[in-house]
Amino acid sequence: MKIAVLGGDGFCGWPATLHLSDLDHDVLVVDNLSRRRIDEELGASSLTPIASVEERLAAWEEVSGRQVRFARLDVAQDYDGLVALLLAERPDAVIHFAEQRAAPYSMKSPAHKRYTVDNNTNATHNVLCALVETGLDAHLVHLGTMGVYGYGTAGMKIPEGYLDVEVSTDEGDRVQQQILYPTNPGSIYHMTKCLDQQLFAYYAKNDALRITDLHQGIIWGTHTDQTLRDERLINRFDYDGDYGTVLNRFLMQAAVGYPLTVHGTGGQTRAFIHIRDMVRCVQIALENPPARGDRVKIFNQMTQTHRVRDLAELIARISDASVELVPNPRHEAAENELFVRNDTFLDLGLEPTLLQEGLLMEVEDVARRYADRADLDKIPATSVWTKEQQPGVPPSRTPVEQTA
Numbered sequence: 001m002k003i004a005v006l007g008g009d010g011f012c013g014w015p016a017t018l019h020l021s022d023l024d025h026d027v028l029v030v031d032n033l034s035r036r037r038i039d040e041e042l043g044a045s046s047l048t049p050i051a052s053v054e055e056r057l058a059a060w061e062e063v064s065g066r067q068v069r070f071a072r073l074d075v076a077q078d079y080d081g082l083v084a085l086l087l088a089e090r091p092d093a094v095i096h097f098a099e100q101r102a103a104p105y106s107m108k109s110p111a112h113k114r115y116t117v118d119n120n121t122n123a124t125h126n127v128l129c130a131l132v133e134t135g136l137d138a139h140l141v142h143l144g145t146m147g148v149y150g151y152g153t154a155g156m157k158i159p160e161g162y163l164d165v166e167v168s169t170d171e172g173d174r175v176q177q178q179i180l181y182p183t184n185p186g187s188i189y190h191m192t193k194c195l196d197q198q199l200f201a202y203y204a205k206n207d208a209l210r211i212t213d214l215h216q217g218i219i220w221g222t223h224t225d226q227t228l229r230d231e232r233l234i235n236r237f238d239y240d241g242d243y244g245t246v247l248n249r250f251l252m253q254a255a256v257g258y259p260l261t262v263h264g265t266g267g268q269t270r271a272f273i274h275i276r277d278m279v280r281c282v283q284i285a286l287e288n289p290p291a292r293g294d295r296v297k298i299f300n301q302m303t304q305t306h307r308v309r310d311l312a313e314l315i316a317r318i319s320d321a322s323v324e325l326v327p328n329p330r331h332e333a334a335e336n337e338l339f340v341r342n343d344t345f346l347d348l349g350l351e352p353t354l355l356q357e358g359l360l361m362e363v364e365d366v367a368r369r370y371a372d373r374a375d376l377d378k379i380p381a382t383s384v385w386t387k388e389q390q391p392g393v394p395p396s397r398t399p400v401e402q403t404a
Contacts, residue, residue, distance in 0.1 A: 001286065002026045004089060004138075006075050006127065007097030009053050010035050011236045011243075012143055012219065012278060016095065018226035018233065019279035020286075021066050028089060029053070031098070032074040034119075035236075038105070044240035044378040047252060047370045048222070051232045059232035076123040079130065086134045093286055094131070096142040098123045099192065103147070104329070104383040105242040106189035113188045120192035121199075128203045139210045139289040141282065142200065145193045146217050146271045146302060146340070150184025151332065157339040161215065161298025186332055187385070200296045208293045212285045216278065217271030217302030217340075220247035221359065222366045224276050235275070237366060239374065241381030247272065247311055248363060249379070254319035255367035256374050263381070264328030266309025267335030271302035274353035284348045300342045303352035318357055319364060331385035 003020055007013040008029030021027045033053065039045045051059065053070055061067050073081050075098045086094075099120040100106065106116040124142070131138060149158050163181045166174055180201065183194040196213070203209045227233045238244045239252040250260045273281075281301045290297040312323045328334070346352075353359070367374075 001092045002028075002089065003093045003095060003286070004028045004030055004086075004091040005095045005097065006030045006123070007099065008070075008095075009033060009056075010097055011101065011238065012275075013095075013097035014056070015224045015227055015235050015275060016097070016279045016282045017068060018060060019224060019283065021060065021068050022064060022226050023283065024066070027068045028091070029057075029068060029070045030073050030075065030085065031070070032072060034074075034100075038100075038243075042240060042242060042378070044238075044242070044375060045373070047237040047239050047367060047373055048234045049231075049370070049373070050234070050236060055232055059230050060226075063229045063233070064226075075126055076119045079126045082126055083130045083133055086130055086136055086138075090136060091138050093139040093141060093289075094127065095282065095286075096124065096127055096140060098127075099143075100189065102243045103187035103189040104381060106187055106192075107385055108242070108383045116188050117192055120189075121195050124196045124199055128199055128207075128209065131209055132203070132207045137210065137292065139212065139286065141212045141285050142196065142214065143282075144196060144213045144215045145190060146215050146300065147186055147190040148183050148194050148197060148215060149181055150186060151268065151270075151336040151338055153337065153339045155339075157341045158300065159341055160300045160344055161213065161296070186330070197296075204290075204294070204296045210290050210292055210294070212290065212297045212299065214281060214285060214299050214301040216281075217273045217300075217305075218245050218247065219275050219278055220245060220272055220363070221275040221353075222248070222363055224279055237370070239367075240378040242383055244379075246270070246308060250312055250315045251319075251360060251363045252367040252374070253379065254315050254321040255364045256371045256376065257321075258376060258379060259322045259324035260312045260316060261324055261326050261379065261381070262309055262312045263326060263330065265334045266312060266325065267307060268332065269305055269307045269336050269338040271300075271305050271338060271340055272355070273302050273304075274359070277303055277350065277353050280350060281345055284345060284350060288348055299344050300340050301345065302340055302342055303350075304355060305338045305340060306355070315360065318360065326380070329381045329384040
């Protein structure tokens with residue numbers, strides 16, 4: 001299969017690229033390297049050393065004998081370039097990772113909010129519009145988020161995208177319908193994923209595009225079978241307050257002797273998935289596309305739910321770390337339950353990588369190995385969801401407006 005991976009240099013895109021290449025697919029990475037520029041803006045690089053994209057690709061060819069090609073393109077800004085690329089390559093599938101992925105980053109300032117909406121929504125719509133214009137029957141697989149549902153389930157398991165409802169007509173009849181599960185975004189980032197979902201529904205209905213939307217939980221872990229083969233292939237390990245995912249952040253903090261920072265009460269329940277399962281889920285989605293004319297296929301891409309304070313207590317116990325409650329920068333409930341259905345991936349053969357002490361220690365070992373690269377000043381979360389704006393003081397301007 002010929003596959004274009006948009007955003008293939010990123011945290012999820014890179015290991016997915018290598019996994020698919022290792023399965024002998026013809027893979028093209030398409031990226032504008034914006035995540036690397038954001039590193040420069042934040043002054044917070046990955047804990048693990050990330051080689052240049054050219055070094056990464058050369059290393060992969062060296063250790064695997066397989067070639068992954070690269071095209072530098074801004075999918076959100078260069079629509080004509082995207083159309084030309086699709087016509088030249090004619091991929092069988094397009095995997096869409098080309099979105100700014102951090103909720104805290106999206107809430108840093110008015111500039112970051114606007115950048116996230118402009119980049120994410122334009123990227124998604126450009127891809128959809130380009131597939132229609134080129135006439136390609138390529139399967140679009142998009143990495144979404146469990147966050148489109150919000151948090152809290154009214155005592156029921158969140159279904160995979162669609163909700164069964166019953167409505168009463170004016171004549172008193174009762175009609176069964178299935179609708180998209182109501183969205184409830186918790187940040188500007190999550191809002192863009194909700195907008196994506198509406199765009200997908202429209203283009204599947206109007207233009208018969210074949211689309212799969214993966215509503216993913218929080219990723220933990222560092223290694224896949226492919227990234228282990230050479231240090232030049234290592235994946236990102238973000239630990240800063242904007243891009244670091246909660247479980248990896250805890251493990252990094254334990255490794256460097258920093259208190260585990262639990263926001264608020266730590267009563268938030270979240271969905272999680274190991275990075276090895278993420279790449280396997282992308283593979284399964286590609287191997288099970290919807291038919292032309294079908295509605296969007298939606299998978300809940302998660303394997304477990306955990307309460308944040310429970311994770312902190314587990315890691316504190318196995319790592320002899322301390323736990324520190326800090327103010328919650330997010331505008332969210334202090335406590336929530338979360339129940340999620342993930343039957344589709346399980347039925348299609350996913351064997352979940354569950355939370356195990358050995359795997360937790362593996363991640364902590366990675367953090368210890370690169371502890372000298374850690375900047376402890378970058379650990380605290382500084383992006384907040386609500387701010388009291390002083391009268392007469394304009395919103396802060398940030399470098400993102402120049403680098404986006």
